[in-house]
Amino acid sequence: MVREIRLTPHYQNVFVKRRKVDTECRVFQEKWTQYYLFTEVNTKPVCLVCNQQVSVLKEYNIRRHYETHHEEKYHHLQGQLRKEKINELLTGLKKQQSAFTRSREVSDAAVKASYLIANELVQASKPFSDGEFVKTCMLKAAEVVYPEKRPAFAYISLSRNTVADRVEDLSGDLGRQMNDKIKSFIAFSVAIDESTDVTDVAQLAIFIRGVDETLTITEEFLELVPMKDTTTANDIFSSLIRVLDKAGVDWSRAVSLATDGAPSMVGRKGRKKVVTQYYENIRSFKLKLSLWETQLSNGDTSHFPCLTAMHVTGLNADLDQYKDKITGLLQEFERRFQIFSEPENEFAFFRSPFTVKASDMPADIQLAM
Structure with a gap:
């Protein structure tokens, strides 16, 4: 059986009064400074004499504090004397606050x-x-x-x-900044190198190079991983995956992995290939960069879907800034692989000896062609 509970009018009035106390908006009044020697600091009433705060901003509480602790000493100060004392107390409080600041x-x-x-x-x-x-x-x-x-x-x-x-704090902050930067990469590549320190412990150095949506290139050292057991290809691969996962990389944006070509670094990837094959890959990418540079100079965005979409939607894209990025990348590519330009004729002869000019070859092999 459910019994209905009803409040008497007396208790109803109590609850109404309590709700009004909780919801009323109290504002410090300037006259309280004159009457009770109080001021407002950070929305809190503070006594100018003892610097004590009153928890509730109500005149009753402020008056009770003054009458209980200070009225006997300061009630005789009236008129100009009281104003001068108040100014003196306010100046002292400001000096104390400035000292704390x-x-x-x-x-x-x-x-x-x-x-x-x-x-x-x-x-x-x-x-x-x-x-x-x-x-x-x-x-x-x-x-x-x-x-x-x-x-x-x-x-x-x-x-x-x-x-x-x-x-430790600085290291943690740099790590967080690096992770945030890595998350902004639209494409990235990784370089690794393994060497042995003075204590005969193999150390795996991991570097990352990425580019964000503004085509800003960032290259940073990620981590130095001690390889205390074996240094097989699987060990190096596992360490690399662990470090990159900790950095929060998006694997779908990975472009390439650079190593020194050691078997433990590349596994089977570097086998059964000659230097001319690698040179062909380099030359092919340089041609792509040159093509993109020319097309962007002419306003052609055929090979850049995002730029094409911006043009279709009416957004004006400054193609010069993207062309300049491609030009800079091409120049950097030329600088890094300039060593391959010297033996280019030899590479061509090795790749297809019947398609090169004899006059371009060294004298000792011209008659043999």
């Missing part, structure tokens, strides 16, 4: 300085314990050059543990 600014500057010095120590390959030596030097210099600012330098924490924490 300066102290906070000094503290923030000291933390920033410790990060900068920790970064310099790491870039110079110095031990973390050198931070204390650096601080001692700074304090000695401050005593001579600017004695008044010596306490500010003393705030800078450069203990061994602090420097280690700063370096």
Whole structure:
């Protein structure tokens, strides 16, 4: 059986009053400064005498605080004397707040300085314990050059543990920035190299090079992976996959992998091929770049679906900036593979000896053609 519960008029009025207290909008009134020696700081009523905050912005609470703690001492101050006392108390409060602000600014500057010095120590390959030596030097210099600012330098924490924490924070921030940059790549390539350090441990260096939607090229060192067991192709491949997955790469945007050609690096990929075949691939890509450069110069976007779509939808694309990117890429390609331009005739003779001119060949093989 369900019984209906009804509130008496007395309890109904109690709930209504409580709701009104919770929802009413209270505003600090200037007259409370004159009557009760209070002011407003960050939307909170603060006593000018003892700097204590009142939790609820209501005149009753403010008046009770004044009458309980300060009325006996300040009730005799009236008229101009009371105004002068209020101004004096307000000035003291502002000075105290500015002192707190300066102290906070000094503290923030000291933390920033410790990060900068920790970064310099790491870039110079110095031990973390050198931070204390650096601080001692700074304090000695401050005593001579600017004695008044010596306490500010003393705030800078450069203990061994602090420097280690700063370096860890910087490393984590750089890692997050790198991951964010990698996520913006529309295409990327990877380069790896394996070598042995002084402790006879194989180290796998992994680099990434990518381009974003603005055709900005970024090339960064990702990680140095110690290969403590074996260095087979499977071991290197597993380490590479683990590092790239941790970086959050989109595998559908991978373009190429560059290695030094060692069997453990390329597996079976580098076998049964000669240098002329690689040169053909390089030459083919250079021709593509030249074609794209010419087409973009003429406003032709046939091989660029995104640019074509922008043109169809009425969006104006500045083709010159994309053409300049292609030109820069072609120049970089020419610079990196300029070594192949010297033996180009020899490559042509090796590839098809009956299609080259004898006059272009060295004298010792001209009669043999």
